[in-house]
Amino acid sequence: MAVLDTEKVAQEAIKAIAQKIKNLNRLNIIVAGKTGVGKSTLINAVFRDKLAETGMGKPVTDHMRMISKKGVPLSIYDTRGFELGKEVQKQVKEEILTTISKGLASQDINKAIHCIWYCINTASNRVEPEEIAWLRELSSDQKATQVPIIIVLTQSFSKKRAGALKRLLLEENLNVVQIVPVLAEDYEIDEEYVAKAYGLDLLIHVMGETLPEELMDTLQNVQIASLAEKKRRAQKIIATATVAAIGEGAAPIPLSDCAMLIPTQLSMIASITAIFGFDVNKSILTAFISSTLGTGGATILGKTIVANMVKLIPGVGTVAGGAISAGTAGVITAALGEAYVGIMSLVFSGEMNLEDLSTRKGKKAMSTLFREELQKRR
Ligand SMILES: Nc1nc2c(ncn2[C@@H]2O[C@H](COP(=O)(O)OP(=O)(O)OP(=O)(O)O)[C@@H](O)[C@H]2O)c(=O)[nH]1
Ligand SMILES: [Mg+2]
Structure with a gap:
């Protein structure tokens, strides 16, 4: 026998x-949006190993830090200073464009920027016209590079409000892949009512449809949302x-x-x-x-x-x-x-x-x- x-x-x-x-390609995402919208909360809920809690990250430009962790084939470029007015927003945009160009010039998939998440807080009532203008400029400035942009509506514990915001943004005809409302963590509205986290699985699905085949195994390796x-x-x-x-x-x-x-x-x-x-x-x-x-x-x-x-x-x-x-x-x-x-x-x-x-x-x-x-x- x-x-x-x-x-x-x-x-x-x-x-x-x-x-x-060892052979997994590295996924690189830029996460932008005003302070307090919930970028870190989102990153920690979507990706394994509590990436956004590992200290401050490495400064790459004046308004961008790169967060990564050993053993996780993912780099997040976290932007800062968005709320500081038009001048800084312009700088942030330039820094994003430079970072994208640098990645492209390397001709290395591990160094390219693959996606941009722009976060807008649904709970904060309204989206500022300057944010819409900024997104419009960003997508037209990177016409050649075409890094896909996904708008993430964070803290969307009110689905009704998220729906209204999404419709409003759709009317702007922005050059974005999708507008995805999410609630990254359960949200306690009062003692009796807790809004359950949702939407992260859809965000991963959209990423799966958007990223190239060479990054599919990586995406699944790093995500814990779906x-x-x-x-x-x-x-x-x-x-x-x-x-x-x-x-x-x-x-x-x-x-x-x-x-x-x-x-x-x-x-x-x-x-x-x-x-x-x-x-x-x-x-x-x-x-x-x-x-x-x-x-x-x-x-x-x-x-x-x-x-x-x-x-x-x-x-x-x-x-x-x-x-x-x-x-x-x-x-x-x-x-x-x-x-x-x-x-x-x-x-x-x-x-x-x-x-x-x-x-x-x-x-x-x-x-x-x-x-x-x-x-x-x-
Ligand atoms: N319950 C709940 N709270 C959230 C959610 N998203 C953000 N928050 C809260 O909102 C606050 C700000 O969230 P952060 O994730 O720190 O926001 P950020 O965009 O990283 O802010 P900066 O790093 O300052 O730019 C924190 O107190 C979070 O707990 C969510 O999905 N659910
Ligand atoms: Mg943060």
Whole structure:
């Protein structure tokens, strides 16, 4: 009976994850708007690791600081001084344009500015005509560079007021991608009534539609506002890996070449890990591999699929025949990917801790999820 070397596969998965994370492109966003509108609150609610609380950031221009954190492939350019009148606003605009040009000149995606969020506080009643003029000038001044602008209506605990403000801004026909009302944190209106945070998932969705493909994994890695968007991205990764696995299985390839399949699955797991942005360690991966590819499948699907599964794992003893069924390779890859997304989702939604995953409870959840996914595809 062949035995799967889970330790070895887990070690390779760790390597694949580290590589994937290292290769993520850096996302750079300028966040502008008057003081107190809620820029820092928004940044902390949308991105992981409480980015806007890590001190003052690094000054890049007179009115801009760059906030970043080790291990997070994201830089936020936070602007200041917007409320200090027309002259400063003009300077801020020039500094934004210079920063954009510098990024472009580098011809490096990691240094380019990818998006501008302009924040307007819905609760402060009205938008000043000079802000609209400023936005109009900014978009016409950067006609050539075309960095997308998203207007974020912050502190929109009154949806009615946010709707009215949005309509008013739409009438201005500004050259912006979207106007998105948000409430970044729950807002206590009085002791009996608390307005629930909302809108951040839409903001991430809009970002997903706006940014280039090279930044999609990064966007999902750094954002903590939308599980749906993480899943959507992960599903694409699974679909691609499944097609690849079917291709590799269909050859049909001799057993000695089966090593081709495992890398496909490992790179899928690595990409999904990057999308969720969790610190997945080796014991979690060992648990996942042993609960899924280990013994889990044997009891449900019987000898045939197990024999086929064994063929997917390099160096695990002898299997007669030597050709992998294309369908089996696809089914296992898809089920593996979906089960992993399921586990990551449980952690994201707080139903399980990362530490739980390598325990009995975690393993049980893993094997159940994998079994369900296999059965869906029988
Ligand atoms: N409850 C709630 N409070 C918010 C929200 N957004 C902003 N606030 C509050 O508004 C105040 C200002 O928010 P900040 O995020 O510091 O605003 P800022 O734009 O970063 O301000 P500066 O850094 O001074 O330019 C803080 O007291 C926040 O708690 C929100 O979505 N919900
Ligand atoms: Mg701030």
